[in-house]
Amino acid sequence: MIILVAFVAHWYLSLFAQTFFQHRYAAHRMFSMSGLWERFFFLFTFFTQGSSFMSPRGYALMHRMHHAFSDTEQDPHSPHYSSNAFTMMWQTRNVYQEIWLRTSPAADRFEGNYPEWVSLEEFGHRWYVRVGWGAVYVAFYVAFATAWWQYLLLPIHFMMGAVHGAIVNWGGHKYGYQNFDNNDKSRNSLVFDFLTGGELFQNNHHKLSSRANFGVKWWEFDPTYPVIWTLDKVGIIKLNKPKANKVRIAA
Template sequence: MWTMVALLLDLASNGIVRAGPGTIFVYLLVMTQLTIFTVTLYLHRSQTHRSVDFHPALTHAFRFWSWLTTAMVTREWVAVHRMHHAHSDTEQDPHSPHVLGIGTLLFKGTELYAEACRSKELLTKYGRGTPDDWIERHVYTPHCNCGPTVLAIVDLALFGVGGMAIWAIQMMWIPFWAAGVVNGIGHWWGYRNFETADRSANLIPWAMWVGGEELHNNHHAFPSSAKFSMRRFEFDLGWLVIQMLAGLKLAHVKRVACADRKHPEYHAIKGPQHATLAPRVWAMTEYFRKVMLPAVRDETRRCGATPSPSLSLRLRRALADGGRWLTADDRVHLNAWIDARPCLRTLCEFRTQLAALMEQRDVDVGSDGLSRWAHAAEVSGIGSLQTFAASLLANTIATR
């Protein structure tokens, strides 16, 4: 009798495996990384954006893992994320830190997600094409919470009562890193390679623990690309795994963005395998890089000898989007700085007109508005603007 009690007490405190801290650490690392891969490879890149297909057996393994470790339903995740892309950083975005506050995203990201999932309209409009077989209808969707319950029992059996702490970390992993950090900080802080219409940013060039999702601005620029890294110093762990799976014939990549920024046609390559930049993103990125930034640098150099209030990096960045996201005070400051510099004011006006034109669907060189804009740029007498106008026309012709 006492032996039995002692055995049960030992099992409760140490679990079946009697793991030490090292084993627990490795277990947590492997389990959380598998969950991250399930989210970024399966839910995000494959189901939401259709940039990669997986072997049916692997697809099902992802579905099972998602059920076991996250309780997330594929259709709901896909719908919420597609809605985010369709309305990024607007009132309709289910999780914009600029609308809801960064604190809300970091600490209540899961609640925002759950609230968005309650909208039947959202699920119908954005959740198409996700699994709808027997197991989805009878197990994964109606019993989504059973997965984490099973996982809790497994952790308890393996590690004893300490397994509950391990389980809690597993349960917090995706809500914190995906719903909080990527959805929140990924639209709040970081560097931008592309002038997308939203405020997406690359957090850092590499972050193994979020599997490539840290390159969020690249992803918003090329949503249908299976690969998120674009520059030489950026590393996408998810893409590395996709390549390995493709080598094993378990993955079929459907689209990849051309990563060579110096390639003369990196934005214009067309074909089933290439994700391309939207004309608006390409035009606004090039305009900022090749027209606005050189003009600001010239201005700074010119004023170098005389005392002149220089523009903070934040306000300089704001020239990329016309100060759209600045506070009223900052916008007044920026406008005053621009108004004192006629050449820059002209360039800002051209930028505003170009942005409005590029918002229109099917904009091409044949459109009166763009032709008029290019003509005005060519006679502006500003060298960088003239060069840009010529490349814009050439690019638009090439992509028609």
């Protein structure tokens, strides 16, 4: 039981770091926060993502490229230009590496307005840090696993952030329904969104990219938004006003 609890905790804590800090804050600046809270969420992201930690700068630039080139050959992770989810993940990894190493001319136009903590980001990318996190996961399983099949969950721990990204980008651009015509393949994969904390409302988000609540229709529940709303009310963050965007939702 403790293994399953740990797996679920790692899944959703890592997911929250991705959708709250890297996506909605770093990439889109949907809200602001003090420097102290920014450092707190940097550390939160590092510890919850562990071996799959991504630089908020790298994430932000890659995600801005995704919006600008959605479902074209320049999209860092469109399922419509990959034969399967694994080749898409590898393509994403290659684009991210170029951004991280600052060798991607395509990312230059998207530079700026993202949080940085250079020493922590560089530390999180060291090979021995990633291997160290992997060793921690293995040691935990050796100590607490009660059945052989539980060890099959370990690869997901190692690649947690990449797995989240694959589900969102593959599912959110192939399966589901569309509220808006965005001139791309983005879709709302509502049936799978319990795995992604609102991230699978891709069609809504691509239309309303500065809106902190990814749900649009009354029955579209974005589970991350109530947390954001609460953090705003208690003064930890300050929500920014979404950019004006007149839209008509399909019936």
